[in-house]
Amino acid sequence: MVPDALSALRLTLLVASVSILLVLPLGAGLAYAMARRSFYGRSVLVALTSLPLVLPPTAVGLLLLRLLGSEGPLGRSTLGVDLGLLLTWKGAVLASSVMALPLVVRTARVTFEAIDPRLEQMARTLGHSGVSAFFRFTLPMARRGLLAAAILGFTRAVGEFGATVMVAGNIQGRTRTLAGAIFSAQQGGRDREATLLLIAAVLVGFVAIFASERLAGVPSVRRSGLR
Amino acid sequence: MFAAASLEGALVEVAEAFGESGGLPITFNFAASNALAQQLRAGGRADLFISADEFWMDFVDEENRLVPGTRLDLCGNRLVVVAHPDSRFSMERLEDLAGGDFHHLSMGDPDAVPVGRYARAVLESVRVGDGDLWSKIEEFVVPAVDVRAALGLVEQEPRAVGIVYRTDVHRQSKVRLVFEFPRSRGAPIRYPAALVQGGQSNSGPAEVFLSFLVGPVATEIFRSWGFEPL
Numbered sequence: 001m002v003p004d005a006l007s008a009l010r011l012t013l014l015v016a017s018v019s020i021l022l023v024l025p026l027g028a029g030l031a032y033a034m035a036r037r038s039f040y041g042r043s044v045l046v047a048l049t050s051l052p053l054v055l056p057p058t059a060v061g062l063l064l065l066r067l068l069g070s071e072g073p074l075g076r077s078t079l080g081v082d083l084g085l086l087l088t089w090k091g092a093v094l095a096s097s098v099m100a101l102p103l104v105v106r107t108a109r110v111t112f113e114a115i116d117p118r119l120e121q122m123a124r125t126l127g128h129s130g131v132s133a134f135f136r137f138t139l140p141m142a143r144r145g146l147l148a149a150a151i152l153g154f155t156r157a158v159g160e161f162g163a164t165v166m167v168a169g170n171i172q173g174r175t176r177t178l179a180g181a182i183f184s185a186q187q188g189g190r191d192r193e194a195t196l197l198l199i200a201a202v203l204v205g206f207v208a209i210f211a212s213e214r215l216a217g218v219p220s221v222r223r224s225g226l227r
Numbered sequence: 228m229f230a231a232a233s234l235e236g237a238l239v240e241v242a243e244a245f246g247e248s249g250g251l252p253i254t255f256n257f258a259a260s261n262a263l264a265q266q267l268r269a270g271g272r273a274d275l276f277i278s279a280d281e282f283w284m285d286f287v288d289e290e291n292r293l294v295p296g297t298r299l300d301l302c303g304n305r306l307v308v309v310a311h312p313d314s315r316f317s318m319e320r321l322e323d324l325a326g327g328d329f330h331h332l333s334m335g336d337p338d339a340v341p342v343g344r345y346a347r348a349v350l351e352s353v354r355v356g357d358g359d360l361w362s363k364i365e366e367f368v369v370p371a372v373d374v375r376a377a378l379g380l381v382e383q384e385p386r387a388v389g390i391v392y393r394t395d396v397h398r399q400s401k402v403r404l405v406f407e408f409p410r411s412r413g414a415p416i417r418y419p420a421a422l423v424q425g426g427q428s429n430s431g432p433a434e435v436f437l438s439f440l441v442g443p444v445a446t447e448i449f450r451s452w453g454f455e456p457l
Contacts (some may be wrong), residue, residue, distance in 0.1 A: 069383055086384070087331060087369055169369045169380075170336075187262050187372070188339035189286065 007173055008181035009200050011080045015089060015164075016157035017176060019096040022198055024150050027104030028142075031149075032134070035112035049193075054104035057162025064167050091168035092175050096157035104153040111145025112138070144215050151212040157202055178204070196215070228436075229256045229263040231279035231341065231378070231418065233304065234394050235424040237452040238277075241445045244289045259373035260284075262337040267292050267402055267423060272431035274358065274426030277301060277418055279341035279374075284419040295421035301440060303455035304416040305393040306408040309378070311385040317408050325363040333380040333389035336370035341406070342377065343370065343417075346390040349413035378402065397453035414427045415455070 025050075033039070034046055052060050067074045068085050076082045085091040122132035139146075144194055161179035170180035178201050185194035230238055235257045242253045256263065256273070264283040269278060276293075278284040283413045287293055308324070310316045316329055324332075335343030353360035373378035374391050381389035382401045389402070396404045420440060422433055437444055446456055 070385055078418065170372075171369055183372075184336060184339065184370070185338065186265060188260070189261065189265060189268075190338075 001190075003194065004172060004176075005181065005196050005200065006103070006194035008176050008178050009198065009204075011089060011092075012158055012177040012179075012204070015092045015096055016154050018093045019100055019157040020092070020150050020154045023100050023153055025147070027101055027149065027153070028108045028146055031105045031108035032112050032138075036117065041138050049105045050102045052099050057099060057160065058166060061095060061166030064095060064098065064163065066090060068167070070084065085159065086167065086181050087169045087171065087175065089168065089175055092160075092164045094158045095163040095167045099160045099163055100153035100156040103156050104149045107149035107152055108142070110145055111142045111149070113139050114142075116144070130190045148212050148215045151208055155205060155208040155212075157199075158208070202223075228253055228275040228277075228433075229258075229267065229273045229423070230275075230277040231377050233279055233342065233394060234418065235375075235384050237241055237449050237454060240448050240452075241315040241440065245436060245439050245445050245450065248296070248439075248444070250436060258347060259335065259340045261336075261341070262372070264333045272425065272427070273456055275420065275437060277399060277420040279304075279416070280344065280416055281417065281419060282344065283341065287423075288421075290306045293396070293423055294425050295341060297315050297434075297437065298326045298419055298421040299437075299441065300457050301418040301420045302416070302446075302449045303457055304453075305410070305455070306349065306387055306390055306394045306413075306416070307396060307404055308406040308408075309391055310398055311381055312401070312403050314374065314403070315406060316390070319457050320407075321350070321353050321408070321412070322355050324350070324414065327364075327449065328386070329367065329386055329388045331369045331380070331387035331444045332367040333369050333371060333377045333384075333387045335374050335377055335393075335439055336372065337368065338370075340371070340373055342374040342390070342392060345413060349408060377441050381440055394453040405437070418454075 030045065030049055034042065066072050068083065070076045072078065076084065085094055120133045120138055123137050124130065126134060157177060161183065164177065165180055168175040170176050170184060176184065178197060182194060182197045182201065185197060235408050238255065241253070241260070246252060260278040260280060260283040263276060264278065264286045267273060267287050276287060278287070285297065288298070308318065316327060318324060318327060329420055334343065337343040337347040347361055350361040351359050357364055363368050369380060369387070371380065374395060377389050377393050381387050389407065393407065412421065420437060421438060426433055450456060
């Protein structure tokens with residue numbers, strides 16, 4: 001019971017960590033583009049990146065299955081290679097990443113929008129390139145917001161069940177995350193195991209929420225100092 | 228009425244026949260028997276419960292949720308191995324599952340879902356080399372929430388084979404029937420039915436439907452779906 005619960009906890013943290021490492025750079029990049037630039041297809045991009053937030057997770061799961069299934073556009077028959085995502089932990093990473101992306105993009109976008117664009121322009125008048133201005137000034141100013149975005153995305157990935165179970169399954173020791181393990185324990189009437197997993201989930205959630213409150217709630221000293 | 232997912236097609240037809248003979252309309256909750264048993268334990272309201280195995284019916288019984296004296300066995304079923312139509316997987320005997328050419332073995336969660344529990348019990352009883360068949364193929368198992376989900380994976384994935392009920396392949400051709408479990412292996416598969424305590428219409432319509440379920444019309448419908456009369 002305890003080893004199974006630990007393996008579910010370990011896999012959950014692994015999947016959520018890898019997901020957020022993939023989603024944070026992508027999400028922050030998209031968020032920055034949305035906050036600063038106007039480009040063709042911007043509103044479509046905004047809608048697309050928000051979609052997993054409003055769709056039922058099982059709908060996202062089905063969509064990914066259709067894409068990745070052997071006959072799908074990203075499937076074995078079409079690509080000629082097997083991406084090895086279905087029923088593997090990598091599939092769980094994909095599903096969690098897709099589900100976490102909207103939260104990361106939205107949080108990061110608000111963060112970038114709160115930073116005065118004139119600061120970047122000033123940096124550029126002082127000889128910094130656009131890229132340099134972003135990395136030397138904008139990014140450091142956005143770091144709290146981005147960290148909050150990462151934690152939000154991480155918690156979403158930890159809690160993901162619907163899309164994950166469709167893409168990766170619920171295989172003990174391989175793709176069974178906390179969410180899947182709780183479901184299986186409840187379905188099998190294994191009350192003590194379910195309770196143990198519940199406690200683990202509450203602890204992970206509590207730590208993440210506490211951390212994000214600390215980060216997002218306190219205004220950045222440096223930002224107010226610059227104004 | 229709470230009923231095992233494998234009964235869905237047949238029971239919907241039985242309910243239609245019941246309606247045509249003047250019976251009341253029936254609202255179904257189809258899911259894996261273990262899920263239904265957990266819902267009943269938690270206080271879920273139902274008039275009737277049909278489980279796909281004795282284990283989960285006993286479980287509900289032990290929670291004192293059954294009306295005493297109403298439990299009866301409805302029909303039987305058998306296990307089969309199925310594969311995707313594009314797959315060339317074949318087998319002659321159960322032992323051929325070991326080392327078989329597949330990536331995934333799709334079945335009901337062997338810790339909970341009846342079809343998975345039945346299958347595991349049989350596979351554990353088959354000796355292969357120095358161990359049992361189950362320990363040889365356990366690593367390929369993809370547990371599903373119910374038999375329909377187990378079937379769904381085989382429909383989508385050419386490299387998966389599945390263990391489902393014979394009645395799941397009876398009326399549809401999206402999967403290929405590969406092998407029927409020998410009748411001599413394992414405990415017989417039975418569907419017990421009983422009235423549930425606290426239902427709204429126990430002493431009236433539910434009781435009438437329970438007797439309709441074992442009557443000639445329903446028995447013929449179950450037979451036409453491939454269930455075995457007892």
